[in-house]
Amino acid sequence: MTPPEHPQSESDHAVRVEAARFGFEGTLLFDGLELTLERGRWTCLLGPSGVGKSSLLRVIAGLERLESGSLSVLSGASVAYMAQQDLLMPWLSALGNVSLGARLRGETPDRARALAMLERVGLGGDADALPHTLSGGMRQRVALARTLMEDRPIVLMDEPFSALDAITRMRLQELAAGLLAGRTVLLVTHDPLEALRLGERIYVMAGRPAALQRASAPGGAPPRKPGDRTLQAQHAALLERLAAADDAGVDARPH
Secondary structure, three states: OOOOOOOOOOOOEEEEEEEEEEEEOOEEEEEEEEEEEEOOOEEEEEOOOOOOHHHHHHHHHOOOOOOEEEEEEOOOOOEEEEOOOOOOOOOOOHHHHHOHHHHHOOOOOOHHHHHHHHHHOOOHHHOOOOHHHOOHHHHHHHHHHHHHHOOOOEEEEEOOOOOOOHHHHHHHHHHHHHHOOOOEEEEEOOOHHHHHHHOOEEEEEEEOOEEEOOOEOOOOOOOOOOOOHHHHHHHHHHHHHHHHHHHHHHHHOOO
16 A cells, blocks of 8 residues: 655655644644654654554554644555554455455465465465464464565554564564565564564654654664673663653543
């Protein structure tokens, strides 16, 4: 899908959100928010539940419209979007769901590539399985395979690994990092270690209305090793930032 706003001139950014104002069900989530996604880099977004992370992702995907402000997207760039819910079509097999994008565009699905993608997410033997026969983690892996299958220059993912066990999560983080190298990725996650493994820029979204705190950069190429001492120190510091952000959110809510 391609967001409706037309891009500005070529630059080092793939997506730019400026002076963004957005509310949901009578609550102003953010106002004056600024975000730039650098081309070819992973950006991770953390913050308390309900702060507006998913809404911002949906705005960039073109599924929601800003009340005011602007969104610009790199010329000609299309977007792959993976929501928190797997959104699998219940009447299609795992293979059919992975190939869904091509079918919706009237293209002939690349069956061999779709099967290979299912194999890479550990579901090579489940190509014919219907969604209701799969566990939550398996369904999430099908959704991830579908997103990776789209091969888009801009990829937006909302908690793509949240339903997975620790080992599968680590393996699929590494798979996604490899397959999406050189793409522009915005990953929303509640897991600070995941953000530190994968992100080249990490933002914390906090407050009401929400704002983005100054970005941090872990350094080194993703995916980083979770046991690295430097990463562990950064993890502790990021947890402190998230705790402070959560406290600020509580203080901003009506009592």
